[in-house]
Each structure stands twice: as structure tokens, then as C-alpha cells.
Amino acid sequence: MIISPSHRALLSLSLAFVVLLSACGKPAETPQPVRAVRTMIVNDVGGSSEREYSGEVRARVESQMGFQVPGKVVRRLVNVGDVVKPGQVLAELDPSDLKLGAQAAMAALAAAQAQASQAEANLKRFTELQQQGFISEAQLDTYVTAARAARAQLDQARAQSGVQSNQARYARLMATAAGVVTAAMVEPGQVVSAGMPVITLAHDGPRDVVFSVPEDLVDAARALLGKSGVVSVRRWGTSEWLPVVVREVASSADPLARTFQIKADLGKAPFALGQTATVRIQAPARVATGLHVPLHAVAEQGGRSVVWLLNPSAMTVQPVPVVLGDVLGNIVLVAQGLKPGQEIVTAGAHVLQPGQKVRRYDPTVAPQAPASAASQP
Known part of the structure; x- marks a missing residue:
């Protein structure tokens, strides 16, 4: 069969078009980018953990004072914050x-x-x-x-x-000790019954910091009674921690909050009544040993908790299953799955794949631009 020159040119053009389409149908695979991640090296915490609670500075002795007889209040002679002396008249009834x-x-x-x-x-x-x-x-x-x-x-x-x-004589309510008025619950003209609290008096003398702990920590708190060096406190807005000693742990839980109240002796610490304080205690963890890691470093895969472990020699990551213990705010205690000295990913784990190449995050290095798409012919 003889092919004319015009047919030969058309066939060549068709073959070239087919080859071009084949090349465009198989784009070149782009390599996975090297992700920048934040990392940390975990250390053993030895079976104990620090916990912080909010507390309030109170007087060791607080009296809720009331009239011993009923009647109508005609005068209240003190206000909240007033310093009073023994025998000073606080309020009066119509006599x-x-x-x-x-x-x-x-x-x-x-x-x-x-x-x-x-x-x-x-x-x-x-x-x-x-x-x-x-x-x-x-x-x-x-x-x-x-x-x-x-x-x-x-x-x-x-x-x-x-x-x-x-x-x-009971028509005059008098202070039984020197102190500071911390609450006044009555106004002139009000009719009160015998024994109804009308004035709260914080006695001069020792001060306590009062705070509450959850039910799972009450036994550990009782073990701290009278011990020094395990409980410390700092005033709000300061960074100085001062040692205190736990002197009292409530025997029953608060009926609403289900927490146990604890009182710690402030000693000679310069705290004022009513100040807010942060209390830090050393408490045993629920596991014998463990590792502290940030809570956001823990992910979930297949119903299990995992962290991403960095291989520093190959600069690759792999998910490692872990068993968790206490959760302390933004910190979680890992009971099993990690060893002290291992390096884990703390930020950037949500975009990682097993075996992926990574680099440690450096804030001085500009982020890499994304790879450009393959050019189309």
C-alpha cells in the first residue's frame, strides 16, 4: 500500500499528539516536604507531681457574733475593715x-x-x-x-x-477580742432573732491560707499534716514562694463542690486578710514513675493515645502508643511508652506521617515556600 505524502504527515502528527497526551497523563510525584516541628526531651518525674490551687488568707479564729436577745437594731457602729478592741460596742438594739x-x-x-x-x-x-x-x-x-x-x-x-x-445589757453587742471586722450582715431598723450572726470578727493573731483539694488528693493531703517543705504559697501578683505547714484537713467533703478544705499555717509571712494566694503542694502521682509532657503533644490514633517520637539521627518521626496518668492542667503524666531522654514532637504533630522527614523549628529561619506544581506541556 502506497501512502501519499499528505497521509504520512497526518499520521506523524497523530502519533506525536498521542505521545504528548501520554506524557501529560503521568505527572511527576512531588516529594513530601520537610516539616518544621517543635520538640522536647522528656525527663523522669519520680512519682510525684506539683499541683497548684487558689486559696484565701483568713484569720485562725473568726467569730460570727450575734445578739443574745431578739430586738430591733437601732445602731451599727462599725463597718467592714474596721479595727476593733476588746469591749468595743459594735451594734445596739432598742433597749x-x-x-x-x-x-x-x-x-x-x-x-x-x-x-x-x-x-x-x-x-x-x-x-x-x-x-x-x-x-x-x-x-x-x-x-x-x-x-x-x-x-x-x-x-x-x-x-x-x-x-x-x-x-x-445584751442590747449592746461588744467585741470579745481585738481584731478586724470582715463582714456586717445587719442594718439599722432590722429586726433580728437571738443568736443570728450580724458581725464577723477576725481575731488578731495567726493567719491561715485556706484552699480546697479534690477527693482523690485528700489522703495525700492528710499525709502532709505538720510536714515542712512540701507546701508553699505566694501572693497574687508576686513570684516569691514561701513555705507553709498544713495544720488541718476537713474530715468531710463540701456538699456542693465535693472538695475538702485545707488550712495551712502562714507563720510570720506578710499576708493581709482576704488576700488571694496560690498554693503549691508536692503530691504523689497515681503511678510510681512517669514523664511529664505537654497535653497538646498527645494525639489519638485508632483509639489509643500516641506521641510522635523523633529519631535524631535520621530526623524522622514515628507514632508511639503511651499510657497516661494524671492530667495537671496543660501537663499530662505518661506512665508507659516513653523513656527519659527521648525526644518527642510538641507542636506540628497534626500534619505528620509515619517516617516523615522533619527538622527542628528555628524561629530565625524563614518558612520554606511550598513546592510549585509541575508545569503542564
């Missing part, structure tokens, strides 16, 4: 009814005294008559009994008069 009660008791006492005097005089006269034989022994017993009853009524009236006199 009108109490004074009337005291006067009535005094009148009853005077009447009982008169009746007792009359009964004693009668007994004396009728005793002389009985001795002279004018009355019988049975008649004399009547006057003896009357005199005894009068004396008993006199004692009762005297005691009742003392009670009413005391109640009249």
Missing part, C-alpha cells in the same frame, strides 16, 4: 422592752422580799406562842412551811431579776 422587763423583775423581787420578811416575822411570833403552849406543834408547822415558801420565792425573784438585768 426599751428590755429595760421594762428589768424593771418588772425588780418589782417582783421587792414583792418577794416583803413576803419573805412577813413570813419570817410570823414564824418568829408563832414559835414563841408555841413555846408558851398557846398553839400546837401542828399549827407552828404551817408557819414554818409558809416561811420556807417565801424564801424560795425570794430566791426565784432574785434570779429572775439578774436574768432581766443581763438581758438589758
Whole structure:
């Protein structure tokens, strides 16, 4: 078969077009980029961990003071923050009814005294008559009994008069010790019942930092009672840690928060009442040993927790399954799966693939530009 020159040119052009299409259908594979990652070398924490809690500075002794009698408040003489002395008047009730009660008791006492005097005089006269034989022994017993009853009524009236006199004095609420008023729960014109707290007084003297711990740490906190060097505290806004000693751990949990209150002695630390403090304690971990790693360094693959382990010689990464222990804020304790001295990825793990090449992040190096796409023919 003879192919004309025109047909030969058309066939050559068709073959060239097919070859060109084949080349464009198989683009060249681009290599995986070398990822920049942040890393850290993990160290053993030895079975203990530091925990921090928010606390408040309080007086060792706080009294919620109230009136011993009911009545209407006419004056409150102190405000929150006032420094008071022993015997200083804090608030007063309307004393009108109490004074009337005291006067009535005094009148009853005077009447009982008169009746007792009359009964004693009668007994004396009728005793002389009985001795002279004018009355019988049975008649004399009547006057003896009357005199005894009068004396008993006199004692009762005297005691009742003392009670009413005391109640009249209870109209004035006075400080029992030197200290600072930390709360005032009453205003003039308010009617209060006996024993209702109206003033909270923080006594001068030792100070405590009060904080709460969760249920899983209460046994460890009890083990710290009286020990020094395991609990420290710092005031809000400062960086200086001062040692304190745990002196009291609540025996029951708070019914709402389900936490246990702890009081630690501040000693001579310069803390003011009501200040906010951060308390740091050394507590045993839930596992015997472990490694602290950032929480964001832990990922999940196939339902298991993993961290990305760096091979420093090959600069490649591999996911390693781990067993986790305590979670302390942004730090997690790894119980199994890692060894001290190993280097793990702490940032950039979400884009990694097993065996991928990486480089340590250097903030002074500009990020690499992404690879350009293969040019189309």
C-alpha cells in the first residue's frame, strides 16, 4: 500500500499528539516536604507531681457574733475593715422592752422580799406562842412551811431579776477580742432573732491560707499534716514562694463542690486578710514513675493515645502508643511508652506521617515556600 505524502504527515502528527497526551497523563510525584516541628526531651518525674490551687488568707479564729436577745437594731457602729478592741460596742438594739422587763423583775423581787420578811416575822411570833403552849406543834408547822415558801420565792425573784438585768445589757453587742471586722450582715431598723450572726470578727493573731483539694488528693493531703517543705504559697501578683505547714484537713467533703478544705499555717509571712494566694503542694502521682509532657503533644490514633517520637539521627518521626496518668492542667503524666531522654514532637504533630522527614523549628529561619506544581506541556 502506497501512502501519499499528505497521509504520512497526518499520521506523524497523530502519533506525536498521542505521545504528548501520554506524557501529560503521568505527572511527576512531588516529594513530601520537610516539616518544621517543635520538640522536647522528656525527663523522669519520680512519682510525684506539683499541683497548684487558689486559696484565701483568713484569720485562725473568726467569730460570727450575734445578739443574745431578739430586738430591733437601732445602731451599727462599725463597718467592714474596721479595727476593733476588746469591749468595743459594735451594734445596739432598742433597749426599751428590755429595760421594762428589768424593771418588772425588780418589782417582783421587792414583792418577794416583803413576803419573805412577813413570813419570817410570823414564824418568829408563832414559835414563841408555841413555846408558851398557846398553839400546837401542828399549827407552828404551817408557819414554818409558809416561811420556807417565801424564801424560795425570794430566791426565784432574785434570779429572775439578774436574768432581766443581763438581758438589758445584751442590747449592746461588744467585741470579745481585738481584731478586724470582715463582714456586717445587719442594718439599722432590722429586726433580728437571738443568736443570728450580724458581725464577723477576725481575731488578731495567726493567719491561715485556706484552699480546697479534690477527693482523690485528700489522703495525700492528710499525709502532709505538720510536714515542712512540701507546701508553699505566694501572693497574687508576686513570684516569691514561701513555705507553709498544713495544720488541718476537713474530715468531710463540701456538699456542693465535693472538695475538702485545707488550712495551712502562714507563720510570720506578710499576708493581709482576704488576700488571694496560690498554693503549691508536692503530691504523689497515681503511678510510681512517669514523664511529664505537654497535653497538646498527645494525639489519638485508632483509639489509643500516641506521641510522635523523633529519631535524631535520621530526623524522622514515628507514632508511639503511651499510657497516661494524671492530667495537671496543660501537663499530662505518661506512665508507659516513653523513656527519659527521648525526644518527642510538641507542636506540628497534626500534619505528620509515619517516617516523615522533619527538622527542628528555628524561629530565625524563614518558612520554606511550598513546592510549585509541575508545569503542564
